[in-house]
Amino acid sequence: MAERVRKRIHVTGTVQGVGFRPFVYRAAVGEGLAGHVRNLGDAGVEIEVEGDPASVARFAAALRGSAPPLAVIERLEEADLPPNGSDGFRIVPSRDGGTGSGTIPPDVATCVACLKDIADPGSRFHGYWATSCTDCGPRFTVIEGLPYDRPRTAFREFGMCPDCQRAYSDPLDRRYHAQTIACPICGPELRYIEGGRDEAADPLGRAQAALQAGKVVAIKGLGGTHLACDATREEVVAELRRRLGRPGQPFALMAREDQLTTFASPSDQEWALLRSPRRPIVVLPLRGGSLAPAVAPGLDTVGVMLPYTGLHHLLLGGLPFPLVMTSANYPGRPMLIADERILADLSRVADGFLLHNRRIVARCDDSVVRLTGGAPTFLRRSRGWVPEPIALDLGEEPLLALGGDLNVAFALYGHGKAYLSQHIGSTEYLDTLEFLRRALDHLLHLTSLPLPKKIACDLHPRFATTRLAFELGEAIPVQHHVAHVAGLAAEHGIEELVGIAADGYGYGTDGEAWGGEVIAWRGGEWERIGSLRPLPLPGGDRATLRPGRMAASYLLAAGLDPAEAGLSPVELDAVRLQIDRGVNCPSTTSAGRFLDAVAAWLGIVRERTYEGEPAMRLEAAARRGNVHPVPLAVRELAGRRILDTVHLFRTLSDLRSTGKSEADLAATAQAALARGLAELAIEAARERGIATVGLTGGVAVNDAIATTVRGEVEGAGLRLVTHRLVPPGDGGLAFGQLVHASYPR
Incomplete structure (x- = not known):
């Protein structure tokens, strides 16, 4: 009898709901091997194969080299077993249990093969809207638990017709164990x-x-x-x-x-x-x-x-x-x-x-991406990516991070993986906060992780997510921009970074409104080494809705006519009074508020109707203009260097008096802000012997600003890193909170 070997192969990663078991079946049968394959719940997939050594070796190579399109193999472990002389290869029933290493695939687009079925008049799926197979369709939004089998999905409510049952039971069919298989006879309507x-x-x-x-x-x-x-x-x-x-x-x-x-x-x-x-x-x-x-x-x-x-x-x-x-x-x-x-x-x-009539188990909004600085950047990471984890070594202890208050996405860490939630929204609304709680319970269930004891949150004491963190466990408040920088460092696997956090608002350790920061990060330790010039924010949050208030603050500080802010005389008087008396008028270093002020001063946006509107419309205007070189002023304040944006505003006003267009002024303002922050970061990096500068925060999605920062940093012989795995804005905040919270305190 020819020599036989038997191996047990344990595979972890995205290997459930992606046609992995039928792929294994076809590969094993093709090599004439005996054995079985089965899901292990959250612990991945177990394979046992027996046959001649060459066939077993080719089979193992096929696992590594030609897995199904949606499968992601994170780990493949082999162990030798004594041959038992078994015949035939089988797909055996799933087994619950495991150690939390299973990964659920995200929802993906209908594949080309299914689209052909929908278009083919001779197909039983012709014209059927819910057609899918093991390579495509809903996953995260219909899964209730692992292992990924039909009884644990929203499709359990639809019994399969004989034709679907035959396809589902045939390992050689594209829809074998496709838990979302459905047709006009038996599927959702x-x-x-x-x-x-x-x-x-x-x-x-x-x-x-x-x-x-x-x-x-x-x-x-x-x-x-x-x-x-x-x-x-x-x-x-x-x-x-x-x-x-x-x-x-x-x-x-x-x-x-x-x-x-x-x-x-x-x-x-x-x-x-x-x-x-x-x-x-x-x-x-x-x-x-x-x-x-x-x-x-x-x-x-x-x-x-x-x-x-x-x-x-x-x-x-x-x-x-x-x-x-x-x-x-x-x-x-x-x-x-x-x-x-x-x-x-x-x-x-x-x-x-x-x-x-197909139940939606988990809400999941659309993801949004744009090219920034020539590379894809998330504005929102949700459908198509969630709940796909990000490999991250933060130690053995599970962690949870809840993000901020706007554009919230929470993050869960365990077993060397960070799971970012789908887009949640603004937790100032009670129903959104309840959605966060339900989404958290669902993700904990799917990952088999316990509710972590340590829960990172924003430093702001009045955020709903901060209060929730203290309610759920040992809260670890993390300064907003430090979280952005820490997350960026972890994305790139580096311990030292000088980060430019160009953002709208973050509660500072001094209680003021930070937002244009240069922060040195070294393995869990951080230092605020630069910022924009602090300026009064008259009316607090009202100034974000009425950017003319911020424009008036800049104009008054620059000794210019505040009437150019476009406010009514009554509102302008109120702004003057708030600034003079310091009533509801915190100090801000926000890059977002600087861009808002320029947009209002130029008459582009004087009342914000959605988040980010002034900066977005300023960016659109700037693309029609030309950048004019302007001098920058850097000063010392409270032990850090500041970019004097009041001086910059005065310079922009001088340019305007020479007849420069709105578009030119918008382009010049963006470029000067980017150049100034880059120069602060470059100088700080050189002083500290740090070779890498990072750009993060909501303003980092501005293509012109990102491109200018890259040119300055790389022109200085340093490396620039930006976000590619998570959004640079608040949708990626929880990821950075996880990172910061993982360091010893």
């Missing part, structure tokens, strides 16, 4: 509701007819609900804005590729992002005039995604125009997922409702 009438007949066609008639349609999707309308008709988009009370916030779009090219010209890199299985919203430069101006008022960019579900492909396939596809929730609030709430809460917004 659509319905269309308009005017109180529930229309079961041709719901998709009715929704298309409503959109062509200029109506607003609420569409229930993978992880929430979108509001859709014709993106080319100004009166339709403007009406949606009126109903939502969103006068200026840009709407995201969904378009087919042929539609997209009528208003944008993506680069090769942007096309790759758009077409990837993760299907994020990609922020693209606008061109042409096919879109309604109300889609993105005052901006020269637009966020676009390609269809990512069968429903989207079928819907867009029958429409001659791209769609506004914006989340059906109010800013900072949770997405709507239950039919009753969708119908009730959107009754005055949507004309029609395209719904389905």
